[in-house]
Amino acid sequence: MLKSVTSSGVAAPQATTGATSPQAKMVTISINGKEVEVKEGSTIIEAYYQSGLDIAHYCWHPGLSIAGVCRLCMVEIEGNPRLQIACNTTVVAGMKVNNSSAKVKDAVKWGLDFHLINHPLDCPICDQAGECGLQDQYMKYGQYDSEMGEQKVKKHKVVDLGPRVVLDSERCILCSRCVRFTDEVSKTHELGIFNRGDRAEIGTFEGKPLANNYSLNTVDICPVGALTSRDFRFRQRVWFLKNAETVCTGCSTGCNVKVYFNKEGLFRMKPVYNPNVNGHWMCDVGRDTYKFVNKEARLLEAKVVSSGKSQEMPAMELAKKLGATLRGHGTSAALVLTGSYSVEEYEAIVSYFKTDVGTKNIYHWINNPETFDSFDGLLFRGDKNPNTRGLLEVLKAQGISGSWKELVDGIGTGAIKTVVVAGPENQANFPDMKVKIAELSKVAKLVWLTSGKNAELDALTGDVALLPVKSYVEKAGSFVNHAGLRQQVDRVMTVVPGAVSLTELVDLMKEVGDAMTVKSTAATETVPAISANQIGQGRINNEFTLSRGVW
Amino acid sequence: MFKLSDEGLKYVKNELTRYEVKQSAIIRCLYRAQDENGGWVSPDVISHLSAVMEIPSAQIEEVATFYTMFNKTPVGKNHIQVCVTLTCGMLGGRELCDSMMKEAGCKKTGDVSPDGLFTFSKVECLGSCDTAPMIQINRDPYTENLNTEKGLELVRKLRTAGGAGASGKGH
Numbered sequence: 089m090l091k092s093v094t095s096s097g098v099a100a101p102q103a104t105t106g107a108t109s110p111q112a113k114m115v116t117i118s119i120n121g122k123e124v125e126v127k128e129g130s131t132i133i134e135a136y137y138q139s140g141l142d143i144a145h146y147c148w149h150p151g152l153s154i155a156g157v158c159r160l161c162m163v164e165i166e167g168n169p170r171l172q173i174a175c176n177t178t179v180v181a182g183m184k185v186n187n188s189s190a191k192v193k194d195a196v197k198w199g200l201d202f203h204l205i206n207h208p209l210d211c212p213i214c215d216q217a218g219e220c221g222l223q224d225q226y227m228k229y230g231q232y233d234s235e236m237g238e239q240k241v242k243k244h245k246v247v248d249l250g251p252r253v254v255l256d257s258e259r260c261i262l263c264s265r266c267v268r269f270t271d272e273v274s275k276t277h278e279l280g281i282f283n284r285g286d287r288a289e290i291g292t293f294e295g296k297p298l299a300n301n302y303s304l305n306t307v308d309i310c311p312v313g314a315l316t317s318r319d320f321r322f323r324q325r326v327w328f329l330k331n332a333e334t335v336c337t338g339c340s341t342g343c344n345v346k347v348y349f350n351k352e353g354l355f356r357m358k359p360v361y362n363p364n365v366n367g368h369w370m371c372d373v374g375r376d377t378y379k380f381v382n383k384e385a386r387l388l389e390a391k392v393v394s395s396g397k398s399q400e401m402p403a404m405e406l407a408k409k410l411g412a413t414l415r416g417h418g419t420s421a422a423l424v425l426t427g428s429y430s431v432e433e434y435e436a437i438v439s440y441f442k443t444d445v446g447t448k449n450i451y452h453w454i455n456n457p458e459t460f461d462s463f464d465g466l467l468f469r470g471d472k473n474p475n476t477r478g479l480l481e482v483l484k485a486q487g488i489s490g491s492w493k494e495l496v497d498g499i500g501t502g503a504i505k506t507v508v509v510a511g512p513e514n515q516a517n518f519p520d521m522k523v524k525i526a527e528l529s530k531v532a533k534l535v536w537l538t539s540g541k542n543a544e545l546d547a548l549t550g551d552v553a554l555l556p557v558k559s560y561v562e563k564a565g566s567f568v569n570h571a572g573l574r575q576q577v578d579r580v581m582t583v584v585p586g587a588v589s590l591t592e593l594v595d596l597m598k599e600v601g602d603a604m605t606v607k608s609t610a611a612t613e614t615v616p617a618i619s620a621n622q623i624g625q626g627r628i629n630n631e632f633t634l635s636r637g638v639w
Numbered sequence: 640m641f642k643l644s645d646e647g648l649k650y651v652k653n654e655l656t657r658y659e660v661k662q663s664a665i666i667r668c669l670y671r672a673q674d675e676n677g678g679w680v681s682p683d684v685i686s687h688l689s690a691v692m693e694i695p696s697a698q699i700e701e702v703a704t705f706y707t708m709f710n711k712t713p714v715g716k717n718h719i720q721v722c723v724t725l726t727c728g729m730l731g732g733r734e735l736c737d738s739m740m741k742e743a744g745c746k747k748t749g750d751v752s753p754d755g756l757f758t759f760s761k762v763e764c765l766g767s768c769d770t771a772p773m774i775q776i777n778r779d780p781y782t783e784n785l786n787t788e789k790g791l792e793l794v795r796k797l798r799t800a801g802g803a804g805a806s807g808k809g810h
Contacts, residue, residue: 277695282704293696294682 115181120188132174132185133161143187144196144225146203146311147263148175150361151368153272155264158203160225162195163187171195196229203261204234206241206286207312214259216313218326222261241286249291250278250298252318252372253307257289260314266290266306273369274302274466290314301371301468308358319375320356324348332580333360335567337428337474337514337560338374341467342569345370347561349581353382354561364573371468380514380559385540386584387556394551403556403586404596410535410553411597413506414445420505422449422495424528425483427473428513430565431574433590434475434482437510440594442486449504450488451495452479455518469570472517474560478568499531507531510590511538513559539587556587563589641683643691647675651691662694665702669709678718678758678777679710707762714758715751717797720775724764727772735772735790736761742794756798 113128119139126135131154136143146158154176161174166184171192174185186192203222211217243257267279267290278298282291292298298306307315329348336343336357343366345357357378359370379385390406392399414421423441425434441447454460455472462470473479483489498504507528512518525544528534533551539559545552561580568574588596643651650671654664665688672684680703689696703709710718721727721736736759740748743757751758767773770783774790782793 271695277697280695280697280701282700284705293685293700296696 115179117179117181117183117185119185121186126179128179130179132163132165132172132177132179132183135179135185136174136187142228143174144199144229145175146221146225146261147265149265149268149309149368151273152265152268152309155268158199158261158263160196160199160203161187162192162199164189164192193229196225197232200225200230201232201234201236205236205238206243206258207261208240208258210259214313215316215321216259216310220313221311243287243289247291248297249315250303253298253303254316254318254321255290256314256316259312260290261312262288262290263311265309265311266315269302269306269309270298270300273305274300276300276302279306301373301464302369302466304372304375305359305369317356324350324355329355332578334561334577334580335474335575336370336374336377337567338371338377338472338517339469340427340471340473340476340570341366341469342474342567342573342575343370343374343467344575345374347378347580349561353583354378354581365569365575366467369467371464371466373468377514380516380540381561381583383583386559386587387538387541387554388584389586390556391546391554393548393553396549403588406553406555407588407593407596408599410508410555410593411599413533414508414597417445417447417506419447419449420503421445421447422451422498422504422507423447424451424453424495424507424509425479426453426455426510426512426518427471427476427479428560429475429479429510429590430560430563430567430577431475431478431482432565433510433563434479436591436594438482438486438488440597441508442488444598448488449490449495449498450483450486451490451492452483453492453509453512453524455512455520471570472514474569475567477570477572478566478574481568496527499528502532504531506533506535508535509537510557511536513539515540515542537590537593539584555593556584557593558587558589559583562587563591565589641672641676641681641687643672643675643687647671648691651688655692661692662698664692665694665699666706668692669699669703673709678714678716679712681713712749713751716756718758718760718777720760720762720765722763722765722767722771722773722775723761726768727764730771731786732772733761735774735785735787738787739790739794742791743798754798756801757794 114125115128116123116125117135118124119135119141124135124139126138130138133143133145133148143161145161147155148161156173156176159173162171163174164186165172165177174187207222211220211223214220217223240258245256245258247255247257249255262281264281267281270276270279278292278296278300279290280293281288283289304317307317329350331346331348333344333346336345344360344362346360347354348356348358355378357370357375359366359368361368389400390403392401392406421441423437438450441450456470459470495504499507509528512521515521521542522544525548529548529550529552534548535553535555536545537555537557538545539557545554560577562582562584564577564579566574566576651668654667655661658664668688669680672688673680676684685696685699685703688699704711719739721732721739723732723736740759743759744752744754745757745759748759748761765773765775765781767781767783770781772785773781773783774785775781
């Protein structure tokens with residue numbers, strides 16, 4: 089039935105590159121002596137990226153307009169006496185371009201030396217170290233003794249540009265990427281380059297905070313350590329972090345992201361280019377969605393409260409007990425689902441309730457009905473669930489259409505005696521959490537599946553069971569975004585070893601008395617599968633992706 | 640709060656129609672607003688222009704801070720710009736500036752004199768080397784062929800004249 093979910097009708101932000109559609113005419117040019125076919129109308133720098141060749145640059149970014157200020161992407165064009173910048177020169181058929189000649193290398197070397205005149209050598213304490221454009225280009229094109237003998241100009245350091253972004257003006261090379269971002273993408277126009285010459289600095293007018301919901305993209309695109317994220321600053325050296333691609337679960341847009349992690353947990357999220365979903369960007373709210381995954385916020389063991397006594401036990405044991413209780417429970421059992429889980433999990437648990445438990449009392453918990461359909465025009469949507477659409481498709485296919493009122497009435501009259509709640513993963517997105525807990529705890533027996541800790545749940549005194557479930561990075565599965573694009577994600581890492589996914593839970597519940605075997609999908613999930621580039625059928629490989637991403 | 644006069648507003652609206660890109664009108668509008676604001680561009684001026692011209696305030700600030708002809712701090716009624724580039728410098732431009740400043744009661748360039756009448760700036764070549772040393776007061780025609788005596792005399796004259804600039808044309 090999910091075959092009906094197609095990847096059509098996607099309204100995506102357009103990447104503002106000079107690159108044209110896949111049907112575009114191709115022209116043949118020669119790059120560094122090699123004949124290559126590139127799209128007609130590309131700039132030379134795009135031609136380099138299309139052919140997978142290396143070229144130095146700072147100010148050019150595929151998602152922004154051309155500035156031509158860093159003067160680092162110099163190329164030699166045959167028949168042209170002077171070097172040209174590759175970012176602002178369009179290719180023509182038969183053009184012969186070269187950036188490997190001594191002349192170009194010398195130009196880049198001097199470009200770098202000028203960029204570094206006033207750049208402090210504070211790499212050991214700089215957060216950008218390890219993913220810094222200056223370091224990279226210096227290792228490739230530099231490695232010289234600086235010929236600059238002058239004192240470095242002192243500028244502002246540790247400037248609070250906004251709640252999430254910190255500026256170090258001395259490190260800034262004035263590439264203007266961040267200024268162009270606030271002008272062209274977020275269209276909030278906070279940033280500008282003030283003063284001139286060696287006193288020029290990035291800033292906001294009258295110290296007005298850079299507080300838009302996309303401000304951290306400026307940190308991503310900053311090629312040096314001038315803009316850093318207040319959240320991530322000084323928390324980890326980037327070379328100690330692994331990364332894997334997944335999908336952001338902050339809202340129904342489903343931005344493609346990279347999560348950075350080590351054995352302690354997740355540390356940050358960055359967007360991954362996907363022209364059909366999020367372009368180059370993601371919102372600041374989405375970047376916080378790694379926090380609820382980490383151990384501090386998680387429920388580690390299952391907990392059962394009955395007649396005032398609380399007892400901890402492994403999730404597997406509780407799952408089997410639940411299976412025994414629920415089997416054949418009939419219509420006095422009910423299931424509440426939120427949009428946080430994967431399509432595969434919905435399929436498993438819904439069919440379990442229909443066939444094994446024998447009830448169609450399955451209800452959709454909508455967290456913020458008032459703002460559900462809102463959209464900020466760029467990426468951020470009011471539906472703060474990654475998979476509402478997937479849930480609705482599953483419910484529709486299984487012929488389930490219960491309203492929330494039915495559930496509340498059922499609990500009120502005592503017709504519903506047991507409620508299983510597949511609760512929200514990201515509780516901050518559920519402003520009605522308290523209300524719903526109060527409503528649902530009136531039932532005789534409440535089973536709450538949750539990945540996170542919750543004080544209200546812990547305070548419940550009736551017949552309550554809490555069971556830890558996996559967060560989105562701990563399981564494979566697919567999420568259907570607002571436009572119907574189904575995106576497949578792989579497991580990234582394990583944070584809470586004791587947690588189970590809904591699919592594993594169903595398998596455990598089905599196999600009452602059958603010890604410790606977790607079969608089918610669960611078995612495939614335990615295979616370590618940290619692989620990049622696996623998400624999203626709609627994903628198009630990024631012709632601009634550098635080996636390490638566009639810094 | 641700074642507000643343009645009705646005429647100033649008309650002037651700005653007219654400037655906006657003159658260019659393909661309205662950012663092109665920023666310099667002329669800033670000049671006008673600076674004149675109306677007693678010779679300097681205050682944050683209020685930028686906010687007001689931003690609202691009137693519908694251009695983000697950061698972009699106007701970029702222009703205002705780039706060009707030295709826009710004063711970012713208050714200036715006296717007579718903003719005296721003394722040329723200190725080559726010819727004027729060799730013929731005593733800096734000394735002229737220093738003695739005029741002393742006479743006017745300004746401790747350093749950029750300061751407003753206690754009576755509010757004078758601010759001095761040392762500027763780069765104004766293109767009148769044949770009449771060095773020379774100065775420009777506000778945006779008036781140049782005052783040329785100076786020496787220390789003439790400079791001091793000028794300061795005294797301006798002080799007796801009180802408020803108005805040399806030609807009364809404003810900043």
